[in-house]
Amino acid sequence: METVKLHLAEKSRIYSILIGEGLIEEAGRLLQEHQIKGRILIVTNPTVAQWYLQPLLLSLTTAGYQVDYIEIPDGEEYKSLEQANRIYDRLLNDRYDRKTTLIALGGGVIGDLTGFVAATYMRGVRLVQVPTTLLAQVDSSIGGKVAVNHPLGKNMIGAFYQPDVVIADVTTLKTLPPRELSAGMAEVIKHGIILDENYFNLVAAEREAILKLDSNFMTYVVLGSCKIKAAVVEEDEKETGIRAYLNFGHTIGHSLESITNYNRFRHGEAVALGMVAATRIAVKTGLLKDASLIELLEKCLTGLNLPVRIPELAVTAICDSMNLDKKVEYGKLRWVMPKRLGEVEIATDIPLDVVQGVLTEMGAI
Amino acid sequence: METVKLHLAEKSRIYSILIGEGLIEEAGRLLQEHQIKGRILIVTNPTVAQWYLQPLLLSLTTAGYQVDYIEIPDGEEYKSLEQANRIYDRLLNDRYDRKTTLIALGGGVIGDLTGFVAATYMRGVRLVQVPTTLLAQVDSSIGGKVAVNHPLGKNMIGAFYQPDVVIADVTTLKTLPPRELSAGMAEVIKHGIILDENYFNLVAAEREAILKLDSNFMTYVVLGSCKIKAAVVEEDEKETGIRAYLNFGHTIGHSLESITNYNRFRHGEAVALGMVAATRIAVKTGLLKDASLIELLEKCLTGLNLPVRIPELAVTAICDSMNLDKKVEYGKLRWVMPKRLGEVEIATDIPLDVVQGVLTEMGAI
Numbered sequence: 234m235e236t237v238k239l240h241l242a243e244k245s246r247i248y249s250i251l252i253g254e255g256l257i258e259e260a261g262r263l264l265q266e267h268q269i270k271g272r273i274l275i276v277t278n279p280t281v282a283q284w285y286l287q288p289l290l291l292s293l294t295t296a297g298y299q300v301d302y303i304e305i306p307d308g309e310e311y312k313s314l315e316q317a318n319r320i321y322d323r324l325l326n327d328r329y330d331r332k333t334t335l336i337a338l339g340g341g342v343i344g345d346l347t348g349f350v351a352a353t354y355m356r357g358v359r360l361v362q363v364p365t366t367l368l369a370q371v372d373s374s375i376g377g378k379v380a381v382n383h384p385l386g387k388n389m390i391g392a393f394y395q396p397d398v399v400i401a402d403v404t405t406l407k408t409l410p411p412r413e414l415s416a417g418m419a420e421v422i423k424h425g426i427i428l429d430e431n432y433f434n435l436v437a438a439e440r441e442a443i444l445k446l447d448s449n450f451m452t453y454v455v456l457g458s459c460k461i462k463a464a465v466v467e468e469d470e471k472e473t474g475i476r477a478y479l480n481f482g483h484t485i486g487h488s489l490e491s492i493t494n495y496n497r498f499r500h501g502e503a504v505a506l507g508m509v510a511a512t513r514i515a516v517k518t519g520l521l522k523d524a525s526l527i528e529l530l531e532k533c534l535t536g537l538n539l540p541v542r543i544p545e546l547a548v549t550a551i552c553d554s555m556n557l558d559k560k561v562e563y564g565k566l567r568w569v570m571p572k573r574l575g576e577v578e579i580a581t582d583i584p585l586d587v588v589q590g591v592l593t594e595m596g597a598i
Numbered sequence: 599m600e601t602v603k604l605h606l607a608e609k610s611r612i613y614s615i616l617i618g619e620g621l622i623e624e625a626g627r628l629l630q631e632h633q634i635k636g637r638i639l640i641v642t643n644p645t646v647a648q649w650y651l652q653p654l655l656l657s658l659t660t661a662g663y664q665v666d667y668i669e670i671p672d673g674e675e676y677k678s679l680e681q682a683n684r685i686y687d688r689l690l691n692d693r694y695d696r697k698t699t700l701i702a703l704g705g706g707v708i709g710d711l712t713g714f715v716a717a718t719y720m721r722g723v724r725l726v727q728v729p730t731t732l733l734a735q736v737d738s739s740i741g742g743k744v745a746v747n748h749p750l751g752k753n754m755i756g757a758f759y760q761p762d763v764v765i766a767d768v769t770t771l772k773t774l775p776p777r778e779l780s781a782g783m784a785e786v787i788k789h790g791i792i793l794d795e796n797y798f799n800l801v802a803a804e805r806e807a808i809l810k811l812d813s814n815f816m817t818y819v820v821l822g823s824c825k826i827k828a829a830v831v832e833e834d835e836k837e838t839g840i841r842a843y844l845n846f847g848h849t850i851g852h853s854l855e856s857i858t859n860y861n862r863f864r865h866g867e868a869v870a871l872g873m874v875a876a877t878r879i880a881v882k883t884g885l886l887k888d889a890s891l892i893e894l895l896e897k898c899l900t901g902l903n904l905p906v907r908i909p910e911l912a913v914t915a916i917c918d919s920m921n922l923d924k925k926v927e928y929g930k931l932r933w934v935m936p937k938r939l940g941e942v943e944i945a946t947d948i949p950l951d952v953v954q955g956v957l958t959e960m961g962a963i
Contacts, residue, residue: 314683325750328921353718356745356756380721385690391721392757556693 249398250375250463252455254448256402257363258288261296264334267398269359271332275302276320276347278311281339281365284408289338289363301327302338305346309495312342312382314390320350334359334397340366340413341373341500345388348379352394360396365405367417367451368501371424371458374399376466376476387487387495401459403451411444415538416501418443419482421454422533423508424461427478430575432457437533444537478577481569482508485592488554492546505539506595513591514583515570526574542596548589551597614763615740615828617820619813621767622653622728626661629699632763634724636697640667641685641712643676646704646730649773654703654728666692667703670711674860677707677747679755685715699724699762705731705778706738706865710753713744717759725761730770732782732816733866736789736823739764741831741841752852752860766824768816776809780903781866783808784847786819787898788873789826792843795940797822802898809902843942846934847873850957853919857911870904871960878956879948880935891939907961913954916962 251263273293277286282304293300303323305311324333335358337347344362351360362374380391406414418436425433436443436457442450465476486507489498498506512530515521531541543551555566565581572578616628638658642651647669658665668688670676689698700723702712709727716725727739745756771779783801790798801808801822807815830841851872854863863871877895880886896906908916920931930946937943 314679318679321748321755322750325748325754353755353757355754356743356758378721383686383690385687389690389720390686390718392718393721 246395248395250401250459251399252370252401252403252452252459254402254404254452256400257285257405258292260289260363260400261292261294261298263400264293264298264361264398265296269334269361269397271334271359272329273298273300273334273336274320274324274327274329275300275336275338276305276343276350277302277338278305278307278343280307281343285338285363285365285405289336305343307342309342309382309490309500312346312380314381314383316346317350317353317381320347321354324350324354329354329358331355331358334361336361336363337374338363338365340364340369344369344374345378345380345391348377348394348396349381349391352379352392357394360394362396362399364399364401366409366413367406367455368413368420369417370401370403370406370455371417372420372462372479374401375459375462376479382495387491401455403448403455406446406451411538412499414443414446416499418537419501419505419508419534419539421458422530422537423479423481423504424458426508426530426571426574427481427569427577428461428465428575429457432461433533433574437529437536440533440536477567477579478569480567481571481577482506482511484555484566484568485510485551485588488551489543489546491554492550498540502540505534505541506543509534509541510543510588510591510595511568512571513594514568514587515572517587517591518570518580518583520570520572520578520580523573526571529574543592544596545598548592548597551592552585552588611760613760615766615824616764617735617766617768617817617824619767619769619817621765622650622770623657625654625728625765626657626659626663628765629658629663629726629763630661634699634726634762636699636724637694638663638665638699638701639685639689639692639694640665640701640703641670641708641715642667642703643670643672643708645672646708650703650728650730650770654701670708672707674707674747674855674865677711677745679746679748681711682715682718682746685712686719689715689719694719694723696720696723699726701726701728702739703728703730705729705734709734709739710743710745710756713742713759713761714746714756717744717757722759725759727761727764729764729766731774731778732771732820733778733785734782735766735768735771735820736782737785737827737844739766740824740827741844747860752856766820768813768820771811771816776903777864779808779811781864783902784866784870784873784899784904786823787895787902788844788846788869789823791873791895791936791939792846792934792942793826793830793940794822797826798898798939802894802901805898805901842932842944843934845932846936846942847871847876849920849931849933850875850916850953853916854908854911856919857915863905867905870899870906871908874899874906875908875953875956875960876933877936878959879933879952880937882952882956883935883945883948885935885937885943885945888938891936894939908957909961910963913957913962916957917950917953 335351364374377395380388383389482504486503489503700716702709729739742760745753748754847869851868854868
C-alpha cells in the first residue's frame with residue numbers, strides 16, 4: 234500500500250490517499266485508523282454494488298460501524314440535482330446527523346454527486362471516496378472538486394470540498410470494462426504531458442502492462458498520477474492558478490460531451506480528443522515549436538484504444554458550447570496549451586478560425 | 599458609517615461589514631472600493647424591490663457596473679432548492695461566468711438563498727449581502743451560513759460561504775413592518791444574553807428609541823450585534839465550539855417554525871419563545887441559579903412586542919420535531935442554556951419531561 238499526503242496550507246488540513254490491492258476488504262480498519270466516527274451512508278450504483286458493496290458493508294460492520302447504503306442509477310445523466318435531492322431525502326428521513334460520513338463507492342459520477350451532497354447536507358458532513366474506476370482513482374476523487382450537472386452545462390453546480398480519506402483499491406480495475414480503463418488512461422497521459430515528461434514516457438512505453446492490468450504497474454500508475462495531482466492541488470486548491478493546467482484537453486472535451494448529451498463519449502475519450510485538438514492549436518499558434526508531439530500523443534492514445542479523430546459533429550455546435558464552460562473568464566475562453574512535453578501554458582486569445590480549422594482537420598463538419 | 603472587520607484566521611480572509619445610513623445609494627462606490635469586478639446579478643423580492651432596487655441599480659450602473667436582477671417571491675417557503683434552480687437557470691441562460699458577483703438585496707430568506715447559489719454556482723462566485731431587515735443586519739447576513747430549506751427541516755441543505763462585503767443600510771429599517779422590527783430585536787436580545795450583559799441592559803432600557811427607530815440608536819444596535827457576532831464567528835467559523843452559543847433559543851424555536859410550516863411565527867418570534875423556554879429549563883435543571891432572569895427576559899421581549907407564551911400547539915409535535923434539528927449530535931440534542939445574564943453553556947442531557955413541563959407551563963397543550 235502506498236500513501237500520498239495532500240496538504241492544503243490554506244485550511245491547514247491533511248488527508249490521505251491510500252492506494253493498493255484489496256483495500257476495500259480492509260476499509261473498516263482503515264476508516265478507524267483515520268478517526269472516522271458516527272453513522273455511515275454508502276452511495277453507489279448497481280453496477281459497482283454487485284461487486285464491491287457486500288465486501289465493503291462486511292468490512293465496515295465488522296469494524297463496528299452502523300452503515301446503510303443508497304443506490305443511484307448508473308450514468309452521467311444521474312449526476313443531477315434531482316438525485317442529490319433523493320439522497321437528502323434519505324438522509325433526513327433516516328435522521329442522519331451532522332456527524333454522518335458519506336462514502337462514495339463508484340466512479341466519477343458517484344464521487345462528484347456524493348461529494349456535492351456531503352458538502353451541502355447540514356452545511357457539510359464527512360466524506361470518504363472509494364473510487365472504483367481508473368478515472369476516479371487518478372483524477373476525480375482527489376482535489377475536492379464536487380458537482381452536479383445542469384441541463385445547460387456539466388459541473389455547473391458544485392463546491393470545493395475535500396474528502397477525509399481516499400481509498401483507491403486497484404483490484405477494482407479488474408472488473409472495469411476495457412473502454413473505461415482506456416478512458417482513465419486519458420487523464421494519466423494528461424498528467425504526464427502537463428507536468429512530467431518521464432512519467433509520460435514510461436506510461437507510453439508500457440501499454441502491454443496497462444492493457445493486461447498488471448497490478449504492480451497499475452499501482453505505480455495510480456500513485457504517479459495521484460502525486461502529480463496532489464502537488465497541483467496543494468499549490469492551488471481553488472483553481473486560481475496552476476490547477477487550471479489540469480483542464481488541459483477539457484475545453485473542447487467538455488463541449489464534445491455536452492453536445493452529445495454525455496452519452497456518446499466517455500469523459501476520458503472526450504479529453505483525449507480535447508488534448509489532440511489543444512496540441513494542434515498550440516502548433517498552429519506557434520506556442521508549441523515541436524510538432525512531433527502531436528504524433529507522439531496520438532500514437533500513445535491510439536495504442537490505448539482512445540480516439541484521436543472527431544466523428545461527424547458540427548464545428549459550430551462545438552464552438553457554441555465552449556462559451557458556456559466554466560473556464561470562460563470575463564467573457565474570454567482560457568486554453569491550456571502544451572509548450573513542450575511536460576510543460577503547459579494558459580492562453581486566452583486563440584482566434585476562432587484556428588479552432589475551427591483544427592476541429593475540421595480532426596473530422597468535425 | 600461604522601465598520602466591523604471580520605477576520606477568519608483559518609482561511610486568512612478578511613471582509614468588511616459596513617453599517618450606516620443611506621449606504622444603498624453609495625453601493626456602487628463602496629463595491630469599487632472593495633475591489634468588486636465583473637458582472638453583477640441582484641437577487642431580491644418584490645416587497646424589497648419596490649423601495650430599494652432602483653436606487654441600488656442606479657448607484658451600480660453609475661459606477662460602471664453591468665448589472666441585472668432577478669426577483670424571488672416573498673416568503674420563507676421560497677428559500678428552496680427549486681428557487682435556487684431558477685437562479686442557476688438564469689445565470690446559465692445569460693452566461694454569467696465564474697467572476698460574477700451576486701448581490702442579496704433583502705432579508706434573511708434572500709440572503710440565505712442567494713448565498714447558497716453563490717456558494718455553489720460554478721463552485722463559488724462572489725457574494726455581497728445588502729440586508730434590508732433588522733434580523734438580516736444583525737444576524738443572518740454575517741458569518742457565512744447559507745442554506746435552503748427542505749420539506750423535512752429548515753436550513754438542511756447549505757454551506758459555510760463568506761460574503762465579500764456586507765452593506766447594512768439602517769435607513770431600510772424605516773420601511774420594515776413593526777412585526778419584522780420586533781423579530782429582529784429578538785436576535786439582538788439573544789446576543790446580549792449570551793455574551794454581553796451591558797449591551798442587553800442598554801437595549802432593554804431603550805425600548806422607546808428602538809420603537810421609534812432613532813437612526814443613531816439603531817446604528818448603535820446593529821453595530822453592537824455585529825461586533826458580538828463577528829467575535830463569535832472569528833473564533834469558530836464552522837460551529838464546532840462557541841458559535842453554537844448563537845443557537846440560544848433556536849432548538850425549540852426551529853421546532854415551532856417547522857411544525858407551523860414557517861407561516862405562523864416570524865423567525866425572531868420563534869427564537870423569543872425558544873429563549874424563554876431555554877431559560878426556564880435552565881432554572882429547572884439548576885444551571886441558572888437566579889430565576890429572576892426569566893422575568894427580566896420576558897419583560898424585555900414583551901416590551902418589544904415579542905411573544906413569551908406558546909399558543910395552543912401540541913407538546914409532542916414540538917418535541918418530535920426537535921430531533922431532526924441539525925443541533926442533534928450523535929443522536930443527542932444540544933441545548934444552549936443561560937448560566938447568568940451574559941453567559942451560556944451547552945448541555946446535552948436534558949430530561950424530556952423537563953422540556954415537556956416547560957412547554958406546558960408556557961401554554962403548549
